Every structure is written in structure tokens, then in C-alpha cells.
Amino acid sequence: MHKRALSLSLYLNYFVHGIGLIILTQNMQALSQHWQTPIATVSYVVSGIGMGRLFAYFLFGKLSDRYGRKLFINIGMLSYLVFFLGMAVVTNIQVAYALAILAGIANSALDSGTYTTFIEMGGRQGSANVLIKAFMSAGEFILPLLIASLETTRQWYGWSFMLAAVVLIVNVVLLNRQKFPVRNQVDASAQAAGQQLSKARRWLASASLAGYGYTSMAVMILYTQWISLFVTSELNYSRVLAHLLLSLYSIGSITGVLVTFWLLHRGAAENKVLLTMNLSSLVALLVVCYTSWPWLSIVASFVFGFTAAGGMMQVGLNLFIRLYPQAKGTVTGVFFTFGSIAAFTIPLITGWLSKQSIGAAMRFDLVIGLAGVALVALAVWALGPTKSLAHERQHINQIDQQIVRLLNQRFDTVTTIGDLKQAEQLPVLDQQREDRVLDQVAQKSQTAAHTPYLQAIYQAIMLNSRAYQSARQTTTTMTTSTTQHKEELTHD
Numbered sequence: 303m304h305k306r307a308l309s310l311s312l313y314l315n316y317f318v319h320g321i322g323l324i325i326l327t328q329n330m331q332a333l334s335q336h337w338q339t340p341i342a343t344v345s346y347v348v349s350g351i352g353m354g355r356l357f358a359y360f361l362f363g364k365l366s367d368r369y370g371r372k373l374f375i376n377i378g379m380l381s382y383l384v385f386f387l388g389m390a391v392v393t394n395i396q397v398a399y400a401l402a403i404l405a406g407i408a409n410s411a412l413d414s415g416t417y418t419t420f421i422e423m424g425g426r427q428g429s430a431n432v433l434i435k436a437f438m439s440a441g442e443f444i445l446p447l448l449i450a451s452l453e454t455t456r457q458w459y460g461w462s463f464m465l466a467a468v469v470l471i472v473n474v475v476l477l478n479r480q481k482f483p484v485r486n487q488v489d490a491s492a493q494a495a496g497q498q499l500s501k502a503r504r505w506l507a508s509a510s511l512a513g514y515g516y517t518s519m520a521v522m523i524l525y526t527q528w529i530s531l532f533v534t535s536e537l538n539y540s541r542v543l544a545h546l547l548l549s550l551y552s553i554g555s556i557t558g559v560l561v562t563f564w565l566l567h568r569g570a571a572e573n574k575v576l577l578t579m580n581l582s583s584l585v586a587l588l589v590v591c592y593t594s595w596p597w598l599s600i601v602a603s604f605v606f607g608f609t610a611a612g613g614m615m616q617v618g619l620n621l622f623i624r625l626y627p628q629a630k631g632t633v634t635g636v637f638f639t640f641g642s643i644a645a646f647t648i649p650l651i652t653g654w655l656s657k658q659s660i661g662a663a664m665r666f667d668l669v670i671g672l673a674g675v676a677l678v679a680l681a682v683w684a685l686g687p688t689k690s691l692a693h694e695r696q697h698i699n700q701i702d703q704q705i706v707r708l709l710n711q712r713f714d715t716v717t718t719i720g721d722l723k724q725a726e727q728l729p730v731l732d733q734q735r736e737d738r739v740l741d742q743v744a745q746k747s748q749t750a751a752h753t754p755y756l757q758a759i760y761q762a763i764m765l766n767s768r769a770y771q772s773a774r775q776t777t778t779t780m781t782t783s784t785t786q787h788k789e790e791l792t793h794d
């Protein structure tokens with residue numbers, strides 16, 4: 303299995319999915335002209351995507367546990383391909399609605415195959431899943447630029463659909479060349495951690511995390527839907543500033559994803575990251591809702607994007623999946639079904655609240671944010687202390703990866719030094735230098751109690767670098783003497 307090539311193909315699908323998420327709303331005007339219908343009808347077609355998701359998530363999740371991830375990723379890619387090709391030329395509204403449902407199905411199929419694969423690929427560490435969100439954002443970022451340039455050069459709006467289709471076709475070929483990891487492989491330590499939980503705790507953690515599937519999606523959807531209107535109508539900010547706030551939310555989101563990825567990659571505990579980010583997003587949201595200082599709104603909007611849309615859904619899902627390592631697909635399906643229900647209900651709830659005031663609709667996000675924090679706190683409590691054997695070993699694995707990489711670098715340098723010594727005919731052992739290295743270790747060591755042990759490790763390292771230098775020198779002497787010998791022979 304080529305981890306890198308497979309990951310890249312999986313991520314590429316989410317770049318396309320990012321385009322798919324907004325391609326209908328971004329082309330609303332062009333489509334309404336093409337279909338000769340009012341904008342409202344286009345919007346009705348858009349709702350088909352949500353419909354497709356709602357029905358397909360659970361089913362596909364469950365089926366992907368049984369029939370394998372690759373099949374469902376292929377179903378996702380092909381469904382999206384039909385959607386992009388079809389939507390660019392369709393004129394019949396019923397067919398357009400069916401295609402939108404197909405996009406929802408594509409989304410569900412991709413998710414049920416991809417999130418699970420990443421977990422199965424990387425053991426217990428789910429940082430890879432957080433990066434999915436970054437690729438979605440990249441697609442969402444590029445599409446509006448592409449559409450704008452097509453409009454200014456007066457070209458066919460369908461080209462943006464064709465771009466997505468071409469990427470998909472290329473990726474179908476690339477992805478199907480890859481071998482997938484073993485399905486539902488259960489890391490022994492992960493299983494041990496899950497099994498330690500009592501039934502009640504496991505139930506509580508599951509219910510809270512499913513609830514978080516709803517709130518984590520809901521806070522983002524509500525924010526992006528109402529922020530512009532809220533600041534222009536209630537705070538009298540300019541339209542430019544309103545757009546700026548939304549852009550900063552997106553930039554915050556991408557930055558947040560990258561930082562979260564980095565944190566998890568370095569072994570930060572997922573539940574701590576989740577709790578901290580959710581608390582911070584609640585604070586940012588409070589600021590957005592109650593300040594009328596533009597500069598503070600700007601900062602808070604960035605922080606809100608960073609903390610609420612920085613891959614937290616993905617982190618929540620990772621925790622959930624770990625609870626049920628044998629049913630990763632099913633869990634993914636359940637989690638995103640809750641997310642879809644949020645996408646469906648939040649516009650309805652806030653629409654109703656907005657009759658009272660736009661502020662009421664906006665401030666409902668605080669209720670959701672607070673519920674999110676409560677759910678995360680419950681889940682974290684139910685999952686128990688992070689300092690489990692399994693978790694600490696995971697941390698050691700990460701540290702060891704870094705140490706091995708650094709030792710490889712040290713040995714490369716040792717090799718160069720060995721060659722230099724040989725050229726200058728110096729002995730391999732340099733006792734003075736070794737003493738200095740040990741002194742440095744003592745100086746750098748942050749815990750005095752560790753120091754003698756670290757020095758012992760360094761003595762072993764240096765013993766081995768000498769052994770390596772000597773071994774290389776004998777082989778190079780041997781090869782030079784044989785070449786010399788060969789030359790002598792040819793000269794004879």
C-alpha cells in the first residue's frame with residue numbers, strides 16, 4: 303500500500319467535493335436563466351443535496367463496513383461524475399432535482415469510504431481526517447474565482463462543472479491503482495481502551511458525540527447564513543465589512559485545520575483539543591454577538607472560523623469511531639446523519655426566529671455553541687482519563703518516529719565525519735569530543751534525574767557511530783584495494 307499516493311487520491315476527491323458543495327449556489331443566476339425558472343426553484347433543487355445525504359449516510363456507512371471502502375469511494379466518485387456532467391446540460395427541473403439528490407448520495411458514499419480508510423491506514427491517529435476539511439476549503443476557495451473569470455471572459459458557465467468532472471475521471475484511474483488497508487482492522491490497544499469503558503459510560507459518550515455531530519455542523523451553518531445580515535442590519539456595519547467578516551471566517555477555518563492537523567500529528571490529545579477549541583469558539587461567538595467595535599468583530603470572526611470550523615467535526619468523529627473500531631463506517635454514517643439533520647433544520651429554525659429579529663436568529667448560535675461545549679465535556683468525561691496505557695504508547699510511537707528520523711540524520715553526518723577522518727588519516731575514536739558531547743547532553747537535559755540515563759544512551763549512540771565508521775572504513779579499504787588489484791591486473 304502506497305500511503306502517500308492513496309492519501310492524495312482520497313484528498314483530491316474532497317477538493318472536488320468542495321466545488322460540489324457550492325457549485326449550484328454559485329451558479330444560481332446562470333442556472334435560473336438556463337432553466338428559465340426563478341431563483342427560488344434553483345434553491346429548491348439545491349435542497350435535493352441535503353435530501354440525498356439524509357437518506358444515504360446511514361445506509362452507506364453500514365454497507366461500507368460490510369463490502370469494503372473502495373467500492374463506496376468509487377460509487378461516490380461515479381455519482382459525482384454523473385452529477386457534474388449532467389447538471390451542466392440538464393434543462394428539466396425534475397431531472398436536476400434527481401441529480402442534486404445524487405450529489406448528496408455521492409457525498410455520503412465518499413465519506414463512508416474515506417474517513418474510515420484514513421483511520422484504518424494510520425492506526426489510531428486521525429490527524430489525516432482533519433486535513434480532508436482543508437481540501438474541501440481549497441475547492442470552495444477556487445470555484446468562485448473560476449466562475450468569476452468565466453463570467454468576465456463570457457464563457458460557458460458549464461466549464462466549472464467540466465473541471466470537476468475531469469479531476470474526477472483522472473482520479474478514478476489513480477485511485478483504483480491503489481491498494482486499500484485492511485478493513486476494520488482493530489488496533490489491539492484501541493480495542494483495550496474501548497473495552498475498559500462501562501456500558502453506561504460508553505452509551506453516554508456515544509449519545510454526546512452523536513449530538514455533537516449535530517451541534518458542530520449547526521454552529522457553522524448558522525454563522526455563515528446569518529453573520530452578514532446580522533452585522534449590516536443590527537450593527538450598521540458596511541457591506542464590505544460584512545463580506546470581510548465571512549472571508550476572515552474562512553481564512554480562520556483553513557488556518558485552524560492546519561494547526562489542528564499539526565497538533566494531532568505531534569501527539570496532542572484529541573479530547574483536549576476538542577474541548578479547548580469548543581470553549582474558545584463560544585467565547586469568540588459571544589464577542590461577535592455583543593460587540594459593536596468593527597476591529598473586535600474582525601478578530602472574533604477569524605477566531606470563530608479557526609476554532610469552530612478548524613476540523614472539529616472531524617476530531618469529534620475520530621473519537622466516536624475509536625469507540626467502535628469494528629463498525630467505523632456505521633459510526634461515520636450516524637455522525638454525519640446528525641450533521642445533515644442540522645443542515646436541514648437550522649435554516650428552518652433560524653428562519654422562524656428571524657421573524658422576531660435577526661439578532662435572535664444570530665444569537666441562537668450561542669445556544670448551540672453552549673450545547674456543543676456541554677456535549678463535548680460529557681463525552682470527554684465519559685471517555686475517561688486520557689492517560690491510558692494505549693494513549694501514552696501512541697505518544698511514544700510518535701516521539702520514536704521523530705527520534706529515528708533524527709538518528710538517521712546523525713548517522714549521515716557521522717558518515718561524512720568518518721570519510722573526512724579517513725582522508726586525514728585520523729583515528730575513529732576521539733575521546734575529547736565524546737566527553738564534550740556528554741557534557742552538552744547534561745547541559746541540555748531539562749530533568750536532572752534523567753541526565754545519567756540520557757548520557758548512557760549517548761554513550762551507546764557514540765559506540766555505534768564509531769562501529770559504523772570503522773565498518774565503512776574497512777569496506778571502503780577493501781573496495782579500493784580490490785580496484786587497485788584489478789588495475790594492477792589490467793596493467794599486467
Ligand SMILES: C=C(O[C@@H]1C=C(C(=O)O)C=C[C@H]1O)C(=O)O
Nearest residue numbers: 716719730731732735736764767
Ligand atoms: C562522529 C565522530 O566520531 C566518533 C563519534 C562521536 C559521536 O557519535 O558523536 C564522537 C566522537 C568520535 O569518537 C566525531 O569525531 O565527531
